[in-house]
Amino acid sequence: MPSEELQYPTKPYSKVNRYDVREGKATYALKTIHELVNTCPILQVSFATQDSPFPTMLPMIGQMGSFARPSSDIGDVLELYLHGYVSSRLINMSRKSNNSNDAPGAETEPSGLPITVGASHIDGLVLALTPNSHSYNYRSAVLFGHAEIVTDAEEKLWTMELITNSVVRDRYRHTRLPPNNAEMQSTSILRVRIAAGSAKIRSGMPSDEKSDLEDAALLDRVWTGVVPVHYTLGDPMPGPYNKLETLPGYLDDFVRESNQDAKGIAVEAATKAMKPKLKQED
Amino acid sequence: MPSEELQYPTKPYSKVNRYDVREGKATYALKTIHELVNTCPILQVSFATQDSPFPTMLPMIGQMGSFARPSSDIGDVLELYLHGYVSSRLINMSRKSNNSNDAPGAETEPSGLPITVGASHIDGLVLALTPNSHSYNYRSAVLFGHAEIVTDAEEKLWTMELITNSVVRDRYRHTRLPPNNAEMQSTSILRVRIAAGSAKIRSGMPSDEKSDLEDAALLDRVWTGVVPVHYTLGDPMPGPYNKLETLPGYLDDFVRESNQDAKGIAVEAATKAMKPKLKQED
Numbered sequence: 352m353p354s355e356e357l358q359y360p361t362k363p364y365s366k367v368n369r370y371d372v373r374e375g376k377a378t379y380a381l382k383t384i385h386e387l388v389n390t391c392p393i394l395q396v397s398f399a400t401q402d403s404p405f406p407t408m409l410p411m412i413g414q415m416g417s418f419a420r421p422s423s424d425i426g427d428v429l430e431l432y433l434h435g436y437v438s439s440r441l442i443n444m445s446r447k448s449n450n451s452n453d454a455p456g457a458e459t460e461p462s463g464l465p466i467t468v469g470a471s472h473i474d475g476l477v478l479a480l481t482p483n484s485h486s487y488n489y490r491s492a493v494l495f496g497h498a499e500i501v502t503d504a505e506e507k508l509w510t511m512e513l514i515t516n517s518v519v520r521d522r523y524r525h526t527r528l529p530p531n532n533a534e535m536q537s538t539s540i541l542r543v544r545i546a547a548g549s550a551k552i553r554s555g556m557p558s559d560e561k562s563d564l565e566d567a568a569l570l571d572r573v574w575t576g577v578v579p580v581h582y583t584l585g586d587p588m589p590g591p592y593n594k595l596e597t598l599p600g601y602l603d604d605f606v607r608e609s610n611q612d613a614k615g616i617a618v619e620a621a622t623k624a625m626k627p628k629l630k631q632e633d
Numbered sequence: 634m635p636s637e638e639l640q641y642p643t644k645p646y647s648k649v650n651r652y653d654v655r656e657g658k659a660t661y662a663l664k665t666i667h668e669l670v671n672t673c674p675i676l677q678v679s680f681a682t683q684d685s686p687f688p689t690m691l692p693m694i695g696q697m698g699s700f701a702r703p704s705s706d707i708g709d710v711l712e713l714y715l716h717g718y719v720s721s722r723l724i725n726m727s728r729k730s731n732n733s734n735d736a737p738g739a740e741t742e743p744s745g746l747p748i749t750v751g752a753s754h755i756d757g758l759v760l761a762l763t764p765n766s767h768s769y770n771y772r773s774a775v776l777f778g779h780a781e782i783v784t785d786a787e788e789k790l791w792t793m794e795l796i797t798n799s800v801v802r803d804r805y806r807h808t809r810l811p812p813n814n815a816e817m818q819s820t821s822i823l824r825v826r827i828a829a830g831s832a833k834i835r836s837g838m839p840s841d842e843k844s845d846l847e848d849a850a851l852l853d854r855v856w857t858g859v860v861p862v863h864y865t866l867g868d869p870m871p872g873p874y875n876k877l878e879t880l881p882g883y884l885d886d887f888v889r890e891s892n893q894d895a896k897g898i899a900v901e902a903a904t905k906a907m908k909p910k911l912k913q914e915d
Contacts, residue, residue, distance in 0.1 A: 364685035403646035404747035465686035579867030
């Protein structure tokens with residue numbers, strides 16, 4: 352790990368508490384966390400509301416990026432851009448949060464609505480000798496930050512391209528551009544300034560207790576190992592008004608390469624050892 | 634839809650606000666919501682904390698069930714059982730929430746920690762003529778309820794079987810049983826009494842604006858349709874201490890049938906029309 356690799360600060364609310372072979376390894380590296388967010392097709396976005404004890408939770412699409420420095424590396428300080436159904440309530444809440452800065456004594460609280468964003472990937476089913484030692488291979492990240500509505504037209508356009516191309520590589524320039532006024536108006540983008548983040552990753556084969564590993568009859572009876580899990584993109588299905596008889600090259604390549612990559616990640620996660628250490632017997 | 638189909642009450646915090654062809658259709662049916670939760674490999678669990686403006690978010694495994702009525706149907710009133718890393722903080726919070734019931738005037742507030750649980754599935758990439766009409770086919774549910782730690786040993790055992798078999802059908806009885814004392818102690822299960830829930834589902838082909846559909850040159854240039862998306866279980870990879878030379882039948886069947894089902898759902902989502910209605914031109 353190069354010394355210049357950036358880490359998110361460890362805050363009480365972002366600290367990952369436990370490390371063992373079954374539960375996974377914690378990291379605060381921006382690069383790792385940003386990559387997990389960028390490759391997660393659905394992010395869960397959560398924020399508190401005053402009129403309910405339950406946080407709101409919304410599925411959204413998101414990408415890390417920097418409008419000010421578009422050529423930033425994935426491991427740099429970036430903002431999270433979120434796209435999805437932004438309710439009028441959410442818009443109002445993020446405006447109210449901004450206004451609260453006018454209140455006396457509130458100058459240390461950053462503007463924007465405090466939100467938490469979860470990005471979880473499953474890479475495999477880890478099948479062990481006992482139910483308790485079963486696990487997933489997974490990669491899960493969480494980001495904490497302050498969300499504001501993007502109002503600048505140029506930044507909005509830039510984000511629409513960023514997010515469209517995150518769904519299908521190189522898709523944006525192959526569509527009808529630019530978005531018209533109605534489309535610009537109806538699109539709401541949230542920009543999240545990140546305060547902290549963390550990730551937890553579990554990879555490798557099962558790890559059972561010593562007493563079970565010494566039980567020959569048990570070993571003869573129970574299959575142990577990993578069932579890799581990954582997303583697959585199926586054969587593209589032309590819609591009712593599609594006129595193209597063959598699939599465009601960028602789309603064909605994207606589907607094929609996405610599938611190769613996804614399978615590779617799941618298989619690699621199964622074989623990548625995590626410094627196996629036997630758990631203590633009780 | 635049979636008249637006896639149960640629906641969750643529509644609360645201000647659970648109401649789904651918008652319906653259009655791109656954004657999806659709302660439902661409050663217990664059966665639909667419970668099925669989405671049960672088939673989601675990672676749930677996101679969120680709850681407020683007093684010492685931070687950001688809700689906590691944790692990935693967990695969960696299943697709907699009823700310990701009192703184990704033969705309940707998926708569309709019945711059920712509780713959500715959650716398994717995962719339950720921090721001492723979470724345990725303390727759910728205990729404190731219980732105690733708060735002793736406070737005067739708090740008798741109407743249910744005991745347990747108020748939590749929100751998100752379960753999202755992606756079924757396809759919906760590629761339209763314009764970036765704005767792009768969408769996902771998806772099925773996303775959210776449940777709101779009060780979480781308490783399961784302390785009864787029998788209920789805990791029952792939940793361990795329920796959750797293990799939700800990961801791999803019929804796996805539990807093929808492992809070393811019963812869990813020993815240390816395993817029982819180290820396993821924390823949350824039981825969530827559900828207060829409300831909702832789901833949003835989008836299926837079908839793209840739906841573009843009339844003006845774009847009349848643009849022949851655009852139609853000749855842009856591929857439109859759906860790329861199905863689904864999870865795949867790869868070939869099981871035996872671990873370092875596996876002794877079984879062939880894969881057990883229950884596991885082989887599970888992998889094959891899961892893959893058939895997952896692919897079928899994604900393809901069906903692409904073809905299942907949602908009462909297409911053209912959006913209004915601006």
